[in-house]
Each structure stands twice: as structure tokens, then as C-alpha cells.
Amino acid sequence: MTSLGFVGLGVMGGRMVSRLLKAGYPVRGYNRTRSKAQWLVDAGMHWGDTPRAVAEAADVIFSMVTDTTALQAVIAGPGGLLAGLGPGKIYADMSTVSPAASRDLAAQVASRGAQMLDAPVSGSVSTLEEGRLSIMVGGNRAAFEKVHPILRAIGPKVTYVGGNGLAVSMKIAINLSLAVQMLAFSEGVLLAEKSGISRETAVEVLLNSVIASPMVKYRGPFVLRMPEEAWFDVRMMQKDLLLALEMGRQLGVPLPSTAVTNEVLTAARGMGLGEKDFAAVVEVLARLSGPTK
């Protein structure tokens, strides 16, 4: 069976490895903080002392980190993932970075004789645990075919979208809808509430309507009670909207609903809500609204 490597064993990455182990794959993993990965070692994962060690020992290597800076930290240098790659190996990065950064990295990987795929996911921890995660893949088609069955063990919906960098482009195109849907949902809730409907009833009806995407179902209840811990915070979401707006400018695609939503996220940060779940857009509107009748 293909031997796997996995760098970045946080909330998402750790659960992915857990699924891969259950599917019978041998996995060697690395995490900046080793203690957080102990549960995976207990479950059968091999430990690698550096990203390079993980890459050297595996046929297919995955990474899952928070942003471009964190990716750079595990990729570069003498102990970095890149140094461990070589001919025949496939490296799939599941992080969300800019399409340009992803393509740059793919070129470096190719210069070492290996192949890179960008494979970002759509969905949160609970989507992953329920086995309903979507994975988009960009890069060489043949490399994709080899990795396809492994990705299916992580999430059932795997789609090949085209060349390097296109999967992260697709991911960003999804995320802008997430943010805009949440803003539109909040506008609907507040309009109903100020009309005289209880907020609880408004949420219930909206969750039973044709606008109830899985995202709306997850986050809708947040307008009744914001979660202690953000699933995806205002700053992370704004990072993705900025990538979208920047792509829009370069490609000449106007994104009016995205631009307006981005300003509401800016307002959320101005109000000190930058580390709250992005459902905090409802708080921005509420602060501007008249007293409830």
C-alpha cells in the first residue's frame, strides 16, 4: 500500500490522518508541537522528526497548515519538506494560499523531479467528521489519478479542476459565497426581527427555507448565540476575501457582493470582533439598526 506522509497535524490535519489510518494506510506525520500529535501516534501513526524526514520516507506527502507563512516554515530550509522530495514522489498541499504562491511552489517541487497538487478542502471539522468533506484538486492529471483513492478516504467528494493553482482559485470562489451568504442571512434575520418576529422564529423559518445551504445550517444558530470559539474567524475570512478581490482585479471580474461584505468584515474588526466567527457580521448590522419594535 502507498506509504503516506502528513505535515501539519492540527484540528483538520489530525482528523485527516485519523481517517487515513482507519482506511489502512501507513502514515508518517510531523507537527510543530509534537504533544498535540500523541493521540495519532497512539493510533498507529509513525513520527517524523522533520518535514524532510516525513517526505523522504513517503510516496505521497500531504501538508495542511494555516497560511502562506506557515507553509513557508515547513517547506523551506535544510529540514524542510522540499528537501525531502525527489523523482516519483507526489506532494499535495491542502492549505489555502494564493493561487500565485501555489504555482510558485509547484515549480520548485517540479525542479526536484517530484509533482505537486493543490488540494484545498471545503467544509469544517464537523463536515470532515461526518465524512462529507469536499476536496478540489489542481495539478497534473496523472498525479491526481494516483492520489485520488487516498483523497477519497479523507472526504468523499473529490473533484479535479485543472492545472496547478486552480484548486485554490476554486476554493476562494467558494469562500466568497460563504461570507456573502452569511451577510444576506443576517440581513434577513434582522429585517424579520425589527418587523416584530422573534429572532428564534426567524432563524427557524430561514433554516427550513430554500436558502438553507449547509453553511447556513451550521452558522445560522450563531446569530442566536455566538460560539465561544470561532470556527473560522473574521480575520481568516477577510484574508480569503482579499485574495478573491485581488484575483478579481487582476482578471477583470467585478465582485460587488464580495466587496460590500468585505467592508462589513472591516467594520467587524473596527468593532473589535476580528477573532470572532465571521457570523459576527450580524453584530455589525445590529449595532446600526434601530431598536427592536
Added chain:
Amino acid sequence: MTSLGFVGLGVMGGRMVSRLLKAGYPVRGYNRTRSKAQWLVDAGMHWGDTPRAVAEAADVIFSMVTDTTALQAVIAGPGGLLAGLGPGKIYADMSTVSPAASRDLAAQVASRGAQMLDAPVSGSVSTLEEGRLSIMVGGNRAAFEKVHPILRAIGPKVTYVGGNGLAVSMKIAINLSLAVQMLAFSEGVLLAEKSGISRETAVEVLLNSVIASPMVKYRGPFVLRMPEEAWFDVRMMQKDLLLALEMGRQLGVPLPSTAVTNEVLTAARGMGLGEKDFAAVVEVLARLSGPTK
């Protein structure tokens, strides 16, 4: 069994009556153009020569027409529905009119000793046929309780939201999300396409993602091929967004994503797409976008 009346036997109203007949209710119906109702008469519906005749013969009367003007036409005058109402009767209007207009009508109904409910629906013809329609109800609670089982024969999700006019308020709060979700979806599709992903693939991925509300699933494919006949056209949708924006102004609720979407609908009308399905927002953005790579 309660005897029912139904005024307005168009695409939606006709199918509702069909479901009521199948559930065993005796129904007397009226439509401006009688020939369009023949299939219901064949199925056992009694014909009423005027809205008034329908109202006089029934315990509970429904209406389902396109807008305030059409509603006025079946309500008012010597042969109108209002003239046929009296003590003990319940009248449920399922049309989408402004909350203020609905409350005015409720007062007129009350002055004749009857009770009115506003009972707009969320969903389209196919939702209705699949037995998944949502119905929101506003008005007197006791009147709602009497009508509740009948409404459940039309659609399974029936929610009482509060006093007169509040159900249409709720309906408008839903519809603004429909329009905004469609715009955000279109922005995502075009951004992906200009990045180099085929439009077909972009749609497929988005329909498999957490943004895929039932609305997005219905209308998403329209960005690949617009339907010959609009399910809900730009002008109808703009009518609802105007109601939302007007309510927002009166209640002091800013609706930034709704306002921006409304301007894109205005642009669609400027481009001559007023009678196309509101999925035509994608055409507005496409016209403004650079050539596909």
C-alpha cells in the same frame, strides 16, 4: 370536513388545490380564466362564478395571486371575495404583497367579522410538487390552529410567525437571501472561470460545496444555460427587493448586500433582461468581465 374555497388557480394555486382534493377536502374554486381550471373541475373541484360565491360557500378561503393589483381585483367590488366573508370564516392569502397592504386587508376582513391570515410560501413549483413547500403564517393564533391541518396538506413545513403581516415580512426576508445568494454564486463562477477553470466544472464543484442551498442547486445550472421560461423573473425579484429595502428604511435596518444586488438587477433590466430568470445577474457580471483566459 371543512369546506374550502380557493381563488387564483394558476401554476401554484392550481397545484395546491390538486393536493387539497387528494387529501379529501371539498374545494370550490375560482379563476379569472375558467378554462385553465378545467383539469381541477375534472378532478372534483366545484366551480364558483365569482370570488364572492367561493367565499360564501366555504368555511376557509384561500387566495393565491401575483401581486397587490391582482389581489385588489379579486377582493374588491360586489363580486369580490371580501363581500362573501362573514362571522366565523377564515381567509388565508398566500400571495406576496407588502406587509402594510396585508395588514390593511386584515382590518377590512375583521370589520366583516371574519379573520384573515397571511400565508405566503417559500419554494417553487417543483418544491410544491415534491411536497417540500414551506408555508409561513401570520395572524390570529386560534385562526391559525384551525387552518393548520389544511395547510399541512399543501406543504409539510408550516410555521406560525406572529401577528398579521408578519408572514409576508418573513417571506421578503427570505427572498432577499435568494437574490444575494445568486449574485454571490455568479461572482464565484466567473472568478473561477476567468482563472482558467471551465464553467461546467466550477458549477459542479460549487453545487457539491457547503454553499449549495436548495436555491443554488435549482438555479446553479442556469449559469450554464438560462431557461427558456423564467421561474421567477428579474422584475418580480426586484419587486421583492424593493419591498425589503423599503422595510429596511422604515425599520432602520441597513441591508448592504441587498442594496448592491438590487442595483445589479437594475443593470439586468437596463440590458433588456427584465423578463429573464433572476439568475440573469450572471450575464450582467459577464458583460463587465475581461475575456476568459
Added chain:
Amino acid sequence: MTSLGFVGLGVMGGRMVSRLLKAGYPVRGYNRTRSKAQWLVDAGMHWGDTPRAVAEAADVIFSMVTDTTALQAVIAGPGGLLAGLGPGKIYADMSTVSPAASRDLAAQVASRGAQMLDAPVSGSVSTLEEGRLSIMVGGNRAAFEKVHPILRAIGPKVTYVGGNGLAVSMKIAINLSLAVQMLAFSEGVLLAEKSGISRETAVEVLLNSVIASPMVKYRGPFVLRMPEEAWFDVRMMQKDLLLALEMGRQLGVPLPSTAVTNEVLTAARGMGLGEKDFAAVVEVLARLSGPTK
């Protein structure tokens, strides 16, 4: 010399009559509250007991009231202005009403053998006092030519724009820029302030820059200290923006900056600032912004 009539002797109308008297015209005036017009009677104005009496006694009649409702009140009924019109007379309404309402009224005036012009003004009390008011005129060209010298006694910039209703259309097109310019100015002031520049300095620099329209020069200092009394309040401005957006929809002209500004005005009302000068948009943004460095 042409005998003049003037209905509506408030802040603007009164000062207009004062200028007409100084220019040597005989003027008969009417105001709902007579006491407020005493200073004009002292200055030589004749009093008319009703709008009709004013219209009957004059060759050219003006009106200047706050909105459509107020206009209706002086126009209609047995003592109304309309009843006093007849062949050869010219009636110029200087109020800002909707283009459609203005055209309707013009048709009524024509049916009495008289001619109507819409002649709204751009500028405030101080502009008027400084003799720098702009007047736009819509209606029959020959009627305009007769009234032209009289209007020039009120304000020096008189422009004929076309048929009935077009001058109020033009006025609305101006007012949307007023509101948007104020919002853009406020964005600039706050951005500078949060960067570390004092608000006073930011205002000073902006007032010395190429964005300093007369409106910006008047209202810019309001972001340092809001005036006790609004020059033009949020609700009045929103009334005009609604007319603009409604016209945009009908004519198929998207108005993105107007739509966004209108939502900020809605927010201002939500915050209880509806009766403040529309410079209050700065308060909306300030409430959403982070603490000043």
C-alpha cells in the same frame, strides 16, 4: 411690470420674495402661517388670503413647499392655487417632488389653459443669500422665456433643461451626488484620522484639495461639529435618494454609489440620527471604526 404671486413663504420662499421685491416686482404672497410672512408685508408684499386669491391676482405664480403632500395642500380644493389659474397665466413650482407627480400636475394646469414649469433650485439658504443659487427649469420653452428674467432676480444661474418634469429629474441627479460626496469625504476624514492625523488637519487639507466642491466646503466642518439644526436632514436626503433609485430602476440605470450611500443613511436612521444633517453619515462610519491611534 409683470405681477407675481408666491405661495409658501418659508425659509427659502420668503427670501426669494424678498429678492423679487428688491428687484422691483409687485408680489402677492400666501403662507399657511401668516405671522411668519409679516416681515415681507412690511417690505411691501401684498397678502393673499388663499393660494387661489394669489393665483387670480397674478400673471406668474410661484410655489415653494417641502414635499408632495404639502404641494397637494396648496394646490387642490376650492381655495387652491389650481382653481385660480386660467389662460395666459404661468405657474412655476420650485419644490422637489417626483418627476411623475410634477408631470401630472402640469397636465392639470394645462387643462385650465395655463402653463406650468418645474423650477427646483440647487443650493441652500446661504447660497440664495449670496446670490449664487442655481435654478433648473422644465416645461414649455416659450413659457420659460417669459419667466426667465424673473428667475434671474432670484438666482443668477438659470438653465432650461427640457420638457415638464425634467428639471426635478435634474435636481434629483444633483442631490445624489451631494449625498455620495459627503460619504466619500467622511471615509477620507476617518481614514486620515485613524492613520494618526488630527481630524482638524484632515478637514483642512481636504477643503484645500481638488475635491472641495461648494457642498464639501459648506458641510466639511460639520464632521468637526455637527450643527444644532440640520440644513438638510437625513430623512429629507433619503427621500431624494429614494426618488433617484426609483428612477434608476424604471430607466434601467444602475446607481451603485447611490445605493450604498442610501444604506448608510438607513443606518443613520437606525442609530436615531434621522433628523440630523445628512453629514451624520460620518457618525455611522465612526461608530463602526476601531479606536483612534
Added chain:
Amino acid sequence: MTSLGFVGLGVMGGRMVSRLLKAGYPVRGYNRTRSKAQWLVDAGMHWGDTPRAVAEAADVIFSMVTDTTALQAVIAGPGGLLAGLGPGKIYADMSTVSPAASRDLAAQVASRGAQMLDAPVSGSVSTLEEGRLSIMVGGNRAAFEKVHPILRAIGPKVTYVGGNGLAVSMKIAINLSLAVQMLAFSEGVLLAEKSGISRETAVEVLLNSVIASPMVKYRGPFVLRMPEEAWFDVRMMQKDLLLALEMGRQLGVPLPSTAVTNEVLTAARGMGLGEKDFAAVVEVLARLSGPTK
């Protein structure tokens, strides 16, 4: 008299030097393309072979280039301006770069014992020629006082706004208003035109109204006929709006009218108008609008 250096003798920089020479200052100048500076040498300017040579020979040195990249090119390296600075010298950069980039450069200048000011201008070539240019200055106050009389020879309105980087912040705050005012003006013109007023008349009336800032007066006629050569093109303006939006995000200042205007500029680029004057926003709206009545 203080000896001056000037790096960057393009359209703006060249005319500034011309004014400084006329004021009697000895000036040594450098330009990438020497031939473009011949007219200044003819007028008495000394030539410097490198930016460094210019800096070494002068007490006060100015630079005026198009963007951060161009600035880097004249600053860095063995022949760069920075290498020619030393104790007692003052360097004033008049380019528009990001506040952060400007502050970084100021620190480098300080490490060589010299002092830097950021001194961007507001206004175009014609404003400069008419002697009405505004100059904003950030940096050490004492350094500003020394340079003040020299700057006044360039443009009469010189304002000290605070520490390093604050003048470019202020400049960006001005420029967002430029772009938004142009969009609002275009909305007004099109709304008037679709109402039935000729575009020429609409422009004339707007230019006589209280919205007529110097910018509107310069660029208003462009909606009748776009200039062959852009004064300030869509891409340059979008560069400044992006700086504004980025600052807004960092400082938590929502900029709704700026964000919407930026998307219209994106649309302009999508339509292939990136190198047209930013008055091209009118073309974007026109393409979306219905046929003129």
C-alpha cells in the same frame, strides 16, 4: 541660497523644477532618460549623472516618480539617492507610495544621518501650471520648516500633517474621494440622460451646481468626450484605492463608497479600459444602462 537636487523629471517633476529655477534656486537634476530633461538644462538646471551625484551636491533633495518600484530604482544601489545622503541633508519624496513603504524609507534615511519628508501633491499638471497645487508634508517638524519656503515655490498650499508617512496617508484619503465623486457624477449624468435631458445639458447644470469640485470641473467634460490621453488612468487610480482599502482593513475603517467604486474600476479593466482616464467609470454604467429615451 539652498542648493537643491531633483530626481525624476517627468511631466510633474520637470514642471516643478522649472518653477524652482524661476524662483531663483540652483537645481541639480537627474532623470532616467536624459533627453527629456534637456529643456531644463537649457533653462539653467545642472545635470547630475546619478541620483547619488544629485544627492551629494545638494542640501535639499526631492524625488517624484510613479510608484514604489520606480522609487526603489532611484533610491537603492551604489548610484542611488540613498548613498548620496548624509548628516544635515533633507530628502523630500513627492511620489505616492504606501504609508508603510514611506516610513521604511524614512528609517533608512535617518540611519544615514539625514532626514526624510513625504510630500505628495494633490492636483494635476494644469493645477501645477496654474500655481494652485496642494502639497502635504509628513516627517520631522523642524525639517519641514526648513523646506517650507522651497515647497511654496512649487505650490502655494503647503500643509504639515504630522509624522513620517502621514502625508501619503492623507493623499490616499483625498484620492478615494476623487474616484467616488467621479462615479457619483456619472450616475447623475446617466440618470438625467435616460430621463430625457441631453447629456450636454446635464453636464452643464452639474458643473454649475454645488457638487462642482475642481475635480468635477476638470473631468466632467470627459463624459462628453473622453480625452485621448489619460490624466490619471484607471489602473493608477485603482492602485490608490487598493492602498486605501488596505489601510481601511488594517485600521478598521469601513469604506463602503470606496469599495463599490473600486469594483466599478475593476469592471472598467474587464472592459479593456484600464489605460483610459478614470472618468471611464461612466462607460461602465452606460454599458449597463437601458437605451436612452
